[in-house]
Amino acid sequence: xxxxxxxxxxxQTGFPERRPPLDGDLATDVCVxxxxxxxxxxxxxxxxxAPDLDIxxxxxxxxxxxxxxxxxxxxxCKIAGSAATYAEKRGRDAVIALQREMIHTVDEVISVARTExxxxxxxKNGYLTVAHSAAQLPRLxxxxxxxxxxxxxxxxxxxxxxxxxRLRLDGALAAYHNPHCARVHPAKLVRGLAxxxxxxxxxxxxxxxxxAIAPGRVDTPFxxxxxxxxxxxxxxxxxxxxxxRRTWLPMNSSMxxxxxxxxxxxKRLGWEGQELLSDATHAYxxxxxxxxxxxxIGGRGVPYKFGSRTxxxxxxxxxxxxxxxxxxxxxxxxxxxGRHRPHLVGGAGRAPRLVRLHHLRPGHRARLxxxxxxxxxxxxxxxxxxxxxxxARPVHRADRTALGRAPHPPVGARTVPxxxxxxxxxxxxxRRPLGVLRPHHHLSHRPSRRSHIWTLTMSNPNASAMATxxxxxxxxxxxxxxxxxxxxxxxxxxxxxxxIYSTASALVLGKVFFGAGGDTTGALEAFGxxxxxxxxxxxxxxxxxxxxxRIGRKKTLxxxxxxxxxxxxxxxxxxxxxxxxVAAPTALVLLRMVQGIAVGGEWGGAVLIASEHAPxxxxxxxxxxxxxxxxxxxxxxxGMFALLTQLxxxxxxxxxxxxxxxxxxxxxxxxxxxxxxxxxxxEFARLRExxxxxxxxxxxxxxxxxGALALGVLASSIGIAATYFITTFVLSxxxxxxxxxxxxxxxxxxxxxVFQFFTQPFxxxxxxxxxxxRTVTALLGLNFLLVPVMYACVSTAxxxxxxxxxxxxxxTGAMNYAILAGLLAAAFPxxxxxxxxxxxxxxxxxxxGGTAPLVGEWLLRWAxxxxxxxVIYQMALVAVSLTCSxxxxxxxxxx
Numbered sequence: 001x002x003x004x005x006x007x008x009x010x011x012q013t014g015f016p017e018r019r020p021p022l023d024g025d026l027a028t029d030v031c032v033x034x035x036x037x038x039x040x041x042x043x044x045x046x047x048x049x050a051p052d053l054d055i056x057x058x059x060x061x062x063x064x065x066x067x068x069x070x071x072x073x074x075x076x077c078k079i080a081g082s083a084a085t086y087a088e089k090r091g092r093d094a095v096i097a098l099q100r101e102m103i104h105t106v107d108e109v110i111s112v113a114r115t116e117x118x119x120x121x122x123x124k125n126g127y128l129t130v131a132h133s134a135a136q137l138p139r140l141x142x143x144x145x146x147x148x149x150x151x152x153x154x155x156x157x158x159x160x161x162x163x164x165x166r167l168r169l170d171g172a173l174a175a176y177h178n179p180h181c182a183r184v185h186p187a188k189l190v191r192g193l194a195x196x197x198x199x200x201x202x203x204x205x206x207x208x209x210x211x212a213i214a215p216g217r218v219d220t221p222f223x224x225x226x227x228x229x230x231x232x233x234x235x236x237x238x239x240x241x242x243x244x245r246r247t248w249l250p251m252n253s254s255m256x257x258x259x260x261x262x263x264x265x266x267k268r269l270g271w272e273g274q275e276l277l278s279d280a281t282h283a284y285x286x287x288x289x290x291x292x293x294x295x296x297i298g299g300r301g302v303p304y305k306f307g308s309r310t311x312x313x314x315x316x317x318x319x320x321x322x323x324x325x326x327x328x329x330x331x332x333x334x335x336x337x338g339r340h341r342p343h344l345v346g347g348a349g350r351a352p353r354l355v356r357l358h359h360l361r362p363g364h365r366a367r368l369x370x371x372x373x374x375x376x377x378x379x380x381x382x383x384x385x386x387x388x389x390x391x392a393r394p395v396h397r398a399d400r401t402a403l404g405r406a407p408h409p410p411v412g413a414r415t416v417p418x419x420x421x422x423x424x425x426x427x428x429x430x431r432r433p434l435g436v437l438r439p440h441h442h443l444s445h446r447p448s449r450r451s452h453i454w455t456l457t458m459s460n461p462n463a464s465a466m467a468t469x470x471x472x473x474x475x476x477x478x479x480x481x482x483x484x485x486x487x488x489x490x491x492x493x494x495x496x497x498x499x500i501y502s503t504a505s506a507l508v509l510g511k512v513f514f515g516a517g518g519d520t521t522g523a524l525e526a527f528g529x530x531x532x533x534x535x536x537x538x539x540x541x542x543x544x545x546x547x548x549x550r551i552g553r554k555k556t557l558x559x560x561x562x563x564x565x566x567x568x569x570x571x572x573x574x575x576x577x578x579x580x581x582v583a584a585p586t587a588l589v590l591l592r593m594v595q596g597i598a599v600g601g602e603w604g605g606a607v608l609i610a611s612e613h614a615p616x617x618x619x620x621x622x623x624x625x626x627x628x629x630x631x632x633x634x635x636x637x638x639g640m641f642a643l644l645t646q647l648x649x650x651x652x653x654x655x656x657x658x659x660x661x662x663x664x665x666x667x668x669x670x671x672x673x674x675x676x677x678x679x680x681x682x683e684f685a686r687l688r689e690x691x692x693x694x695x696x697x698x699x700x701x702x703x704x705x706x707g708a709l710a711l712g713v714l715a716s717s718i719g720i721a722a723t724y725f726i727t728t729f730v731l732s733x734x735x736x737x738x739x740x741x742x743x744x745x746x747x748x749x750x751x752x753x754v755f756q757f758f759t760q761p762f763x764x765x766x767x768x769x770x771x772x773x774r775t776v777t778a779l780l781g782l783n784f785l786l787v788p789v790m791y792a793c794v795s796t797a798x799x800x801x802x803x804x805x806x807x808x809x810x811x812t813g814a815m816n817y818a819i820l821a822g823l824l825a826a827a828f829p830x831x832x833x834x835x836x837x838x839x840x841x842x843x844x845x846x847x848x849g850g851t852a853p854l855v856g857e858w859l860l861r862w863a864x865x866x867x868x869x870x871v872i873y874q875m876a877l878v879a880v881s882l883t884c885s886x887x888x889x890x891x892x893x894x895x
Contacts, residue, residue: 007070008257008296009187016191018062019206022222028056028203031218031227033210033241035059036068039233040193044112047200055202056225058218060209064190066237072255072286072298074276075109075122075182077102083150091683093829096151103180109189110182116199118192121291124182127276128158128167130175132331136280137173143280144176145771154179167271170333181276183288210234212242255298256324257290258335265334266293285327295335297328479679483613484625486678487606490561491629492636493664493671494602497568498595499637500660501533502724506732506853507641507742508657512576513585532589533596534850540600541842542698545835548605549697552688553612553681553834557605561675564598565668567591572661600845604838607821612681612830624764624818631757631814634727638753642746683830697835701828705836708827708891712840713847714884717877718780719820720841720849722813725874726752726806729856730794737865738797748803755807756814763815764822772819773889780882783812787875791867816881827888848877 030046032039035057043055059065079086079099087095106124113120131140148155158166158175166177198204211219213232218225238244261269277287287297329335501509540560548556571591577584606626614622640660647656687693694700701709727749734740767775786809793805821837828836852874859869 007187008255009069009073009185012185012292013187013191016062016064016194019204021207022058022205022220022225025223026056026225028225028227029054030056030229030231031225032057032231032233033213033218034066034233034235034237035063035194035204035206036066036233036235037190037193038235039231040068040190040197042231042233043197043202044193044200047197047202051201056227057197057202057204058208058210058220058225059204059206060237060240062206063194063204064187067235067253068190069187071186071253072276073184073186073288073290073296074127074286075106075124075184077106077178077180079150083146091830092150092826099151106180106182109184112196113189113192116192116196118189118196120189120192121185122182122189123274123291125273125275126177126179127181127278128163128175128177129278129280130163130169131173131280132169132171134173140174140176140280141771147176147178152178164270166273166275167277168269169331177275183274183276185291210241213244253298254320254324255296256321256328257296258294258328260293261295261335268334269332279331287331295328295332297324297331299324299327480610480613480622483678484610484622486674487610487622487626488628488632489674490557490671491602491606491626492632493561493629493667494564494599494606495630495633496636496667497564497633497661497664498533498599499634499727500568500640500664501571501592501595502728502853503637503641503731503746504657504660506728506735507645508653509588511653512657513574513588514577533592533599534846536593536596537600537842537845537850538839540597540602541604541838542835543597544601545604545838546697548601548608548834548838549684549694549832552684553605553609554675554678556601556834557609558672558675560598560602560605561668561671564595564602565664565671567594567598568661568664569668572658572664600842601838603841604834607825607837608684608834609678609681611822611825612683613679624761624821627818627821628757628760630723630817631753631760634723635750635753635757638727638746638750642743642750645743645746687830692831694831697832698839701832701835701839705828705832708888709836709840711884711888711891712824712827712837713844714880715823715888716820716841716844716881717848717884718783718813718874718881719817720845721852721874721877722783722810722817724849724852725856726810728853729870730806732853732857733860733867734794734797734802737860738795740797740799740802744799745802748799748806751803752806752810756810759811760814760818763818766815767819767822772823773886776816776819776823776885776889777882779812779816780878780885783809783816784875784878784882786812787878788871791871795867816885820885823885823888827891 030043030053032043032055039057039059040063043057046053047055057063077099079095079102083095083099086098110122110124112118113122129140129143131137144155144157156177156179158177160173163169163172163175194204208220208222211221213219213230216226216228216230218227218230232238232241234241234244238247271289274289279285285297285299287295290296544556544560547559568591571588574587574591575584603626606629610622610625637660640663641657644652644656644659731745731749734745735742763775763779766779770778790805790809793801796802824837824840825833827840855873856870859873860867863869
């Protein structure tokens with residue numbers, strides 16, 4: 001077994017003839033320190049953009065000596081770091097645009113190689129990520145869904161039989177395929193790139209170690225280089241430069257490569273497409289089929305050296321080689337002893353590399369390296385509760401005393417255990433080697449019980465920025481919780497006001513304001529006035545959506561809350577038809593339309609003020625805060641009427657029904673106090689700061705996003721209509737045609753509202769666990785089957801049976817309703833999001849939700865009292881919602 005000697009790739013190509021070192025002092029326009037891929041691509045594109053620049057690249061050994069000549073041979077399209085972290089700062093659209101650029105980068109490298117005549121064994125056929133145990137399957141599915149959410153629309157899910165058509169791995173259960181990566185011979189590529197850069201006129205100085213970097217100068221043993229611009233591209237070898245020992249934590253990788261395998265073995269394995277290979281273990285594992293018929297398998301796992309030191313020979317420890325051999329023979333048993341066992345070539349690609357950076361990404365990594373700071377504690381880090389250790393920090397002593405950096409690692413940073421007493425990195429136990437060091441093992445293993453074991457993280461070169469980020473994160477979480485609470489309280493008040501009208505229209509408004517037409521006609525007229533409120537809601541969505549997308553979410557929400565409170569209180573003060581005649585229903589209808597306009601602007605803003613304050617990973621959960629206002633308002637409205645219906649009928653009809661409307665004034669004051677303390681949405685504030693606010697949001701929405709608008713309207717169908725089927729139509733049908741007592745039915749609805757309030761958030765929990773698509777399918781599929789069951793239960797007129805039927809349908813619909821807010825918010829860009837989700841929701845309310853009781857009552861009369869047409873209509877709405885929700889979800893993932 002061969003081990004060391006830099007890497008296997010150079011043993012294939014041979015070592016390059018070294019270029020001359022620096023000879024005396026030098027002045028240049030740009031000095032690039034480090035002749036790996038980062039430095040060479042920087043020089044290549046700088047020279048291409050500005051041919052007159054004098055550019056010098058300085059390298060301690062030879063071009064491609066480091067990770068660039070030792071890596072896994074992946075031209076990768078993966079985003080370095082956390083997509084969710086980027087989205088918090090720039091939005092989802094920016095992350096998807098970045099992903100497209102990463103895909104383009106792979107093609108760009110291939111194009112440059114072709115143009116410059118670099119033969120690097122490049123084959124672009126993507127990569128396979130495989131699950132070969134039951135525990136890996138959910139991780140694989142989660143990774144697949146995550147990548148598709150962030151723009152990976154070209155990913156393909158492969159079952160075990162379909163995977164076997166590409167590659168036959170022992171025990172493989174499933175895989176996904178990403179077509180946008182390519183195999184490459186890294187040493188051939190870096191050597192060819194160095195020649196191409198040199199041919200453009202760039203000066204490459206090899207065998208020239210850099211001892212220090214200062215503004216405008218680079219110090220070496222052979223002279224000083226003075227430059228107007230200096231690019232440090234040393235990555236994992238940065239610790240060798242004076243003053244940079246703790247800037248980056250070197251990340252070590254190793255590979256083992258077999259001898260060329262016989263043709264009969266390749267026939268059994270397949271792998272004709274030569275896709276790159278990884279798996280769904282917690283270990284960072286990668287592999288490829290080389291151009292000369294070998295299998296190369298690698299991962300992180302070389303024991304870390306004290307003081308961020310790196311070796312220079314690429315030698316891999318025997319323990320790591322044994323672990324990699326186990327991975328190799330586990331995936332490919334035919335390579336084990338006695339079964340066409342190949343000779344192992346160790347040390348192929350031990351690469352000290354920067355944490356969180358993938359290979360071969362010209363032009364991106366230097367910028368990304370500075371932008372992906374973000375405090376997040378490793379989950380296996382023990383809590384510092386011992387009084388003597390209260391000041392301890394989970395970083396190396398040198399970091400604590402000299403740099404004072406905050407203890408939280410950057411997002412995506414790998415962590416390894418550290419023995420604080422010995423002050424060195426502890427080797428992993430021999431009795432349970434983690435193979436290639438499991439960079440995510442803190443997600444699956446319990447923390448050590450030994451109090452002296454802490455965490456070594458990649459150090460941050462900007463200590464004050466790190467501490468500031470931590471403080472900002474704490475403030476952001478506090479602000480997000482406050483915004484979520486304000487959203488919940490505000491929408492509770494708004495929906496309370498809206499629902500008391502719905503309940504009153506079923507119980508009393510027909511008699512008080514439309515008494516001249518008789519009971520049946522009065523009920524229809526009352527339901528008609530109810531629908532007029534729904535008809536006004538799109539107007540509110542347009543008006544306040546425009547204002548929310550132009551002047552901000554907060555001011556708009558304060559206005560809608562005041563409008564709703566004033567209109568509702570005035571309804572409670574209106575005289576009836578017997579006192580003022582036709583003026584009574586006219587005033588009632590006008591105030592109802594004001595209610596509709598107010599709630600039309602409220603819902604979308606409440607969802608956004610909560611979700612846009614939240615971390616992106618929790619946007620769906622915080623959006624559900626606004627959704628909780630609906631059942632809470634229903635509980636208050638139904639509870640208030642259930643209490644007041646205990647009055648004698650004459651007293652209730654005379655004054656009892658007015659109390660819930662007058663009580664709205666108190667609730668509005670409470671809502672205003674809470675809402676005024678909330679800050680403006682950070683996403684909108686950033687949009688306004690960058691002067692990207694849409695001039696006419698409605699026009700931009702209709703012209704650029706008509707498909708998302710149409711799908712949003714139809715996806716909301718049953719989420720909105722179901723509430724009014726239950727709280728208005730079923731209430732009217734049961735107390736009228738079925739003869740149930742009003743107080744009894746109101747108590748049933750109150751119990752249902754309580755169940756809805758406590759079960760609705762589980763929709764978001766299920767969506768986070770199984771994915772929104774699966775959750776929506778399961779919930780609405782079950783709801784579709786339960787609709788006829790509900791009406792069969794209600795027709796018995798037995799309170800307990802009625803309650804069971806309503807809860808079965810209502811709870812499944814409510815959990816879907818919790819997901820609806822996040823589904824709609826993700827479908828529109830920030831510039832038109834308020835208008836988009838408000839108009840989608842409110843158009844559905846006007847055309848489908850608000851007409852539900854009216855259509856139900858008309859169908860009931862048309863069918864001579866039969867409930868069957870109503871059942872069919874509600875089931876049709878469920879089917880439409882399911883189809884359009886899934887279409888909207890696919891659209892938002894691939895936008």
